[in-house]
Structures are given as C-alpha cells and as structure tokens.
Amino acid sequence: MDQFTINLLFVGASFALYIGIAIWARAGSTSEFYAAGRGVHPVTNGMATAADWMSAASFISMAGLIAFTGYDNSTFLMGWTGGYVLLALLLAPYLRKFGKFTVSEFIGDRFYSQTARIVAVICLIVASVTYVIGQMTGVGVAFGRFLEVSNTSGLLIGACVVFAYAVFGGMKGVTYTQVAQYCVLITAYTIPAIFISLQLTGTPIPALGLFGDTAGGEPLLSKLDAIVTELGFNEYTAHHSNTLNMVLFTLSLMIGTAGLPHVIMRFFTVPKVSDARWSAGWTLVFIALLYLTAPAVGAMARLNITDMMWPNGGIEGGAVSVEDIDTDPRYDWMQTWQKTGLLDWEDKNGDGKIQYYNDANADMQAIAEEKGWVGNELTKFNRDILVLANPEIANLPGWVIGLVAAGGLAAALSTAAGLLLAISSAVSHDLVKGAINPQISEKGELLAARIAMAVAIVVATYLGLNPPGFAAQTVALAFGLAAASIFPALMMGIFSTRINNTGAVAGMLAGLTVTLVYIFLHKGWLFIPDTNSFTDADPLLGPIKSTSFGAIGAMINFGVAYVVAGMTKETPPEIVELVESVRIPRGAGAAQNK
Amino acid sequence: MADRRSFAKRHPAFGAFERRPNALEELGKGPLNDEAKEEPAMADQSTNSAQAAEADKGYWQANLRLIYISLVIWALVSFGFGILLRPLLSGIAVGGTDLGFWFAQQGSILVFLVLIFNYAWRMNKLDAEYGVDEE
Numbered sequence: 078m079d080q081f082t083i084n085l086l087f088v089g090a091s092f093a094l095y096i097g098i099a100i101w102a103r104a105g106s107t108s109e110f111y112a113a114g115r116g117v118h119p120v121t122n123g124m125a126t127a128a129d130w131m132s133a134a135s136f137i138s139m140a141g142l143i144a145f146t147g148y149d150n151s152t153f154l155m156g157w158t159g160g161y162v163l164l165a166l167l168l169a170p171y172l173r174k175f176g177k178f179t180v181s182e183f184i185g186d187r188f189y190s191q192t193a194r195i196v197a198v199i200c201l202i203v204a205s206v207t208y209v210i211g212q213m214t215g216v217g218v219a220f221g222r223f224l225e226v227s228n229t230s231g232l233l234i235g236a237c238v239v240f241a242y243a244v245f246g247g248m249k250g251v252t253y254t255q256v257a258q259y260c261v262l263i264t265a266y267t268i269p270a271i272f273i274s275l276q277l278t279g280t281p282i283p284a285l286g287l288f289g290d291t292a293g294g295e296p297l298l299s300k301l302d303a304i305v306t307e308l309g310f311n312e313y314t315a316h317h318s319n320t321l322n323m324v325l326f327t328l329s330l331m332i333g334t335a336g337l338p339h340v341i342m343r344f345f346t347v348p349k350v351s352d353a354r355w356s357a358g359w360t361l362v363f364i365a366l367l368y369l370t371a372p373a374v375g376a377m378a379r380l381n382i383t384d385m386m387w388p389n390g391g392i393e394g395g396a397v398s399v400e401d402i403d404t405d406p407r408y409d410w411m412q413t414w415q416k417t418g419l420l421d422w423e424d425k426n427g428d429g430k431i432q433y434y435n436d437a438n439a440d441m442q443a444i445a446e447e448k449g450w451v452g453n454e455l456t457k458f459n460r461d462i463l464v465l466a467n468p469e470i471a472n473l474p475g476w477v478i479g480l481v482a483a484g485g486l487a488a489a490l491s492t493a494a495g496l497l498l499a500i501s502s503a504v505s506h507d508l509v510k511g512a513i514n515p516q517i518s519e520k521g522e523l524l525a526a527r528i529a530m531a532v533a534i535v536v537a538t539y540l541g542l543n544p545p546g547f548a549a550q551t552v553a554l555a556f557g558l559a560a561a562s563i564f565p566a567l568m569m570g571i572f573s574t575r576i577n578n579t580g581a582v583a584g585m586l587a588g589l590t591v592t593l594v595y596i597f598l599h600k601g602w603l604f605i606p607d608t609n610s611f612t613d614a615d616p617l618l619g620p621i622k623s624t625s626f627g628a629i630g631a632m633i634n635f636g637v638a639y640v641v642a643g644m645t646k647e648t649p650p651e652i653v654e655l656v657e658s659v660r661i662p663r664g665a666g667a668a669q670n671k
Numbered sequence: 672m673a674d675r676r677s678f679a680k681r682h683p684a685f686g687a688f689e690r691r692p693n694a695l696e697e698l699g700k701g702p703l704n705d706e707a708k709e710e711p712a713m714a715d716q717s718t719n720s721a722q723a724a725e726a727d728k729g730y731w732q733a734n735l736r737l738i739y740i741s742l743v744i745w746a747l748v749s750f751g752f753g754i755l756l757r758p759l760l761s762g763i764a765v766g767g768t769d770l771g772f773w774f775a776q777q778g779s780i781l782v783f784l785v786l787i788f789n790y791a792w793r794m795n796k797l798d799a800e801y802g803v804d805e806e
Binding site for chain 1: 727730731734738741742745749750753754755757765766767768769772773775776777779780781783784786787788790791794795798802803804805
C-alpha cells in the first residue's frame with residue numbers, strides 16, 4: 078500500500094468517527110446549539126476545550142517556528158499556556174456565575190448598554206475571523222500534503238470540508254467530537270515525537286529527551302547549537318531577538334488567550350462555578366501534553382533536517398547530492414513536499430550538491446565564496462510543513478505519517494469549527510436577536526447562524542490564499558486583537574465597579590482600533606498584500622512588531638476606560654449589585670436556559 | 672476553624688497559611704461564620720444581611736490576595752526566569768543549556784499548572800469557609 082492510500086485511510090477513518098459522533102449527538106434546540114446544555118464534566122470539558130484551543134497554529138505551525146528560531150520563539154509556549162492562568166483566576170468562574178450564553182451578553186449586561194454589546198460583538202468577529210484565516214493556512218498545508226495537490230487546491234478543498242463540518246451540529250455535537258479529536262491529535266503529535274526521541278536520545282519521553290544526551294554522550298542541545306552555528310545560523314539556545322518585543326509578544330498571547338470567545342464560551346458549559354475553576358486546570362493539563370512535547374519536536378527536527386542536508390558530518394563532509402535527493406528513498410519526503418510548493422531547492426552553482434547554510438551571515442559568506450557556493454540552495458522551507466513532514470524526515474513507518482496527517486486535520490478542523498460557532502452565535506444571538514430583531518423565531522436564529530458561518534469561511538478562505546504570515550503568526554495577530562479589545566473589558570467588568578458604560582465602550586473601541594491600524598500598517602490593509610507601509614523587520618514603533626502590539630492595545634484599553642469612566646456618571650447601584658453577585662459563587666443556579 | 676487556629680499556634684511554620692482569616696478579623700469582620708451559625712435566631716434580618724455583606728467582602732479580599740500572589744509567581748517564572756532574569760540564571764546548567772531556557776520552554780508551563788490547580792483547590796475551600804458555595 079502506498080503512502081497516499083495510507084493517508085486517505087487514516088484521514089477517512091478519523092472523519093467517519095467525528096461525523097458519526099456529530100450525528101449521534103445532534104443539536105436539537107438553540108441552547109444546545111450554543112452551550113451544550115451545560116451538562117459537561119470538567120475533565121471532558123477540559124479535553125474538548127484543549128482540542129478547540131489547539132489549532133493548526135499549535136499542531137502544525139508552532140514547532141516549526143521554534144525549530145528554525147530556537148529560544149526566541151519560546152514566546153509561543155509561554156504565551157499560549159500562561160493565558161490559562163489569567164483565564165482561571167480572573168474570568169472563568171465569574172462568567173460561569175453570570176450564566177449567559179455569550180461573552181458579549183456579559184459585556185452588554187454589565188455595562189448596561191446595547192452599544193457595549195454591539196462593540197463587543199464587532200471585536201469578537203474581527204478577532205475570530207483573523208484566527209480562522211490562520212486556521213485556513215494550516216488546513217491548506219495539511220490537505221495539500223495528504224491529497225498531494227498544490228497548497229491552493231488544498232485550501233479550497235479544506236474550506237468546503239470545514240464548512241460542511243461546522244454546519245453539521247452545534248456545540249453539543251462538537252463537544253463530544255472534540256473529545257475524539259483531542260485523542261486523535263495528541264496521539265498523532267506524541268507518537269512520532271516518541272520515535273524520534275528514542276532514535277536521537279534513547280529516551281521515550283520527548284520532553285526529557287530535549288534536555289538529554291545524544292548517542293555520542295553530547296547533550297542534544299549543545300550538539301544542535303554547534304551544528305547550526307557552523308552553518309552560520311543563530312545559536313539555537315541563545316537569545317537574539319529584542320527583549321522588549323519578546324516580553325510584549327508573550328504578554329499579548331497570554332492576554333489574548335483569556336480574551337478569545339471560543340475558549341471563554343467553554344466555561345459557560347460546566348455545571349458549577351467550582352467546576353469552571355477545575356475545568357481551566359484540566360484544559361491546561363491536556364494542552365501541556367502537547368506544549369511540553371513541541372519544543373522537543375522542534376529541536377529534534379532541526380537536528381534531523383540539518384543532518385540530512387549535511388549527511389557526512391557537517392561542512393567538512395560535504396553537502397547532500399542532487400542525485401541522492403532524486404533517488405535515495407530517505408529523501409522521498411522532499412519530493413512529495415515539493416509538489417505542494419512549500420519546499421524547494423536549486424543547485425545554483427551547478428556542483429551537483431545542495432548546500433544549505435545562512436547566506437545572510439557575513440562570516441558565512443566568506444567561507445561560501447572560498448568554497449564556490451553562490452547562495453543557500455535549500456531555497457524554500459515553509460515553517461508550517463515541519464510537523465507534518467517530521468515523521469517522513471525521521472524515516473518513520475507509513476502509518477505514523479498517516480496518523481500525523483489525520484492529527485493535523487483534527488487540530489485545524491476542531492478550532493475552525495469552534496471559531497465559526499463563536500462567530501455565528503455572535504451574529505445570530507447578539508446582533509440579530511439581541512439588537513436587530515428580538516422577535517426572531519428559533520428557526521430564523523439558526524438560519525442566521527449558518528449564513529454567518531458561510532460568510533466567515535468565504536472571507537477567511539479568500540484571505541488565507543495570501544496569508545499575512547505562517548499559521549501561528551496569523552493566529553498571533555488574532556490574539557493581539559482579542560487582547561486589546563475583549564480581555565480588558567471583561568476584567569474591568571468583574572474587578573472594578575467604577576468602570577461604566579461609556580468607559581468600557583471607549584476603551585474597547587480605542588484598544589481595537591489602535592491595534593487593528595498598527596497591524597494593518599505592517600501586514601497590509603485588510604491583509605491585502607502590498608498595501609502595508611511598514612514591515613515587521615523594521616516596525617513603526619522601535620522594536621515592537623505588529624504581532625506584539627496587542628499588549629500595548631490592552632494597556633490603551635485599560636487607560637482610556639479609566640479616564641473616560643472617571644469623567645462620566647458613576648455606575649448605577651443595581652449594576653454594582655450585579656458585579657458583587659458575580660463575584661460570589663452562591664446562588665449560581667444550575668443550568669439556565671436548559 | 673478554632674481547631675485549625677490553635678494548630679497554627681502550635682506549629683509556627685503553618686502560621687503563614689493561617690494568617691489569612693486572622694487578618695480578616697482585624698478588618699472588623701469578626702468570626703462571622705461561627706457566630707452566624709450558632710445564633711441565627713438572635714440576630715434580626717438587617718444584621719443578618721449586613722453580616723452576609725461583610726462576609727462577602729471578606730471572601731472577596733481573600734480571593735484578591737490569592738490572585739495577587741498567584742500572578743506574581745506567574746510573572747516571575749515566565750517573564751522573569753524565562754526572559755528577563757535568564758542572564759542571572761545562566762550559570763545553572765540544565766541538559767546542554769541553562770535554567771532560563773528550561774523555564775522558557777517547559778518550567779513555566781509546569782508552574783502554571785500548579786498555580787491553576789492550587790487556586791481552584793484553595794478557592795473551593797474558601798467558598799465553603801465563608802459559606803458562599805453554591806449548595
């Protein structure tokens with residue numbers, strides 16, 4: 078059986094499983110469609126939230142970004158887990174106590190203002206659509222590879238599948254499907270990592286293997302440092318990026334995590350306030366299983382790739398020959414990935430070998446000239462392919478490769494579905510039912526939800542064709558937007574009785590607008606390529622890249638809200654009472670709207 | 672509660688943990704739980720609700736204190752050990768690199784887990800202590 082058939086088999090089987098579960102647990106009423114009837118156990122909820130949360134960015138993209146940058150991209154690891162601390166301590170239990178369906182309902186009620194609710198909906202939609210763009214990038218890579226078609230065709234096919242999938246059922250279908258997806262994706266992520274860790278360090282636990290010794294007795298990380306610096310790349314474990322930007326980026330991812338609607342919505346579905354606290358912990362347990370493995374996957378893959386390009390022990394032994402790439406089965410992965418257009422090489426100096434080195438490094442250039450190299454010949458290596466290509470690079474059996482394809486799709490699909498749900502509920506429940514037509518029938522509301530989904534996916538697919546960055550980078554932008562708009566409003570709504578309607582609205586608008594403008598200035602207006610005035614290599618404000626700006630946007634949001642609230646009328650006593658009741662679990666009530 | 676307080680007196684090492692309720696009493700709250708439970712008939716409706724409001728305030732203060740402490744640790748392991756203080760920790764070798772690298776890639780995540788579970792556990796206990804739990 079060839080690899081293509083194996084991939085189809087694994088992907089097909091996993092899909093049959095999800096669809097089977099979705100049919101079995103089909104959403105009946107509107108409340109089930111949104112919030113799964115609130116009967117979900119904290120561990121189950123944690124697992125589903127983890128699947129919902131770990132998207133193409135975590136599964137497909139993150140390890141690749143770490144692999145090619147090293148320590149500096151630890152920001153993703155700390156940022157995307159540290160946010161759960163904020164979520165568990167500052168938001169989850171109180172929002173559960175408040176006990177409504179959506180985030181914007183809380184903002185609308187707490188700030189006793191329809192305007193606040195609508196502004197929150199707009200913030201949610203902007204952040205979620207940006208997030209879906211990142212997912213579509215990942216979906217394109219995964220479908221492109223396993224169907225062996227170009228990235229663009231992969232993206233279009235993926236978009237259809239995501240849509241069909243999200244329309245199938247609401248949250249209830251999705252909750253149990255997502256438990257299945259979590260199992261598939263975590264198995265798919267860890268099994269190849271275990272194999273590779275055994276090959277390189279003899280340890281079956283990749284997280285320990287990362288800090289373990291290689292067969293020669295040399296620590297893995299020192300070996301990697303030596304190999305990459307020889308080729309003129311930055312030392313893997315050292316700090317090279319700007320420290321301020323690194324701190325702001327991490328903070329931005331953390332705050333954004335606690336401000337994303339599809340994650341927060343999950344905490345509305347646990348039975349009790351105390352369960353909301355546990356649930357955040359369980360979610361992080363399930364996320365940590367992947368996040369502790371990811372840096373090992375990155376480092377080990379970097380080592381393996383470098384070894385493949387220089388198979389005879391570094392520069393002295395000579396580079397891999399074009400003939401080997403074409404004929405040696407160990408290099409088959411390069412052939413298959415070349416088809417997607419995401420990997421490419423070129424024998425620029427015609428010596429029959431492919432030299433992979435950092436041609437931007439001056440010292441390296443001197444060595445290259447001496448040896449007659451005219452530039453890096455591994456001309457393209459898209460970071461997003463690393464995790465999917467990893468088992469092939471390490472020469473693992475075919476079924477592992479099929480499993481990883483299924484896992485990558487599970488990650489991208491589960492998050493895309495969760496986000497589409499958040500978008501559709503924001504439009505149908507908050508915008509249509511809450512503001513435009515309160516008399517709408519349950520059927521009409523469901524229809525509006527599905528139309529919103531369709532529009533969101535078309536926009537995301539169109540922009541996903543020319544993404545503003547690798548999957549994880551695009552997703553980081555979405556986090557920046559959520560950080561600058563939603564999180565501050567939620568936090569102030571719970572922890573300060575002084576913030577009134579005008580303050581909150583002004584804060585959200587200021588945070589969202591400033592951040593959005595800053596992102597568009599660097600990534601192009603509405604993410605349309607070549608309409609940007611600055612690049613992240615040379616940002617507008619000193620070292621602060623557009624991906625890190627969310628933290629600044631959040632501070633602007635807090636600041637503006639405090640100043641404006643200080644100048645306007647105080648919060649009415651009944652709202653102060655509401656805030657005080659949200660702070661106390663007593664009287665949370667079981668499952669409202671059940 | 673009385674048992675635990677005397678336990679703290681006998682074991683000074685546990686004093687730090689037990690100081691929380693004592694500090695609250697100093698704020699003028701009084702040993703509300705015991706009193707409220709022992710003499711519900713004596714107190715009229717208004718003192719009852721005033722006491723409940725005081726209790727809620729105490730509960731919220733205790734919650735905030737726990738949040739502050741947790742967030743200080745949260746920032747210390749990630750922004751501190753993982754990024755800003757990494758140069759200070761560079762002397763401590765961990766598997767081919769230094770402690771700061773470990774905190775940035777693994778250590779901080781493990782500490783986050785401990786923080787969340789600790790918070791959930793302490794808060795659920797606090798809920799019962801102040802009588803504000805859902806049951």
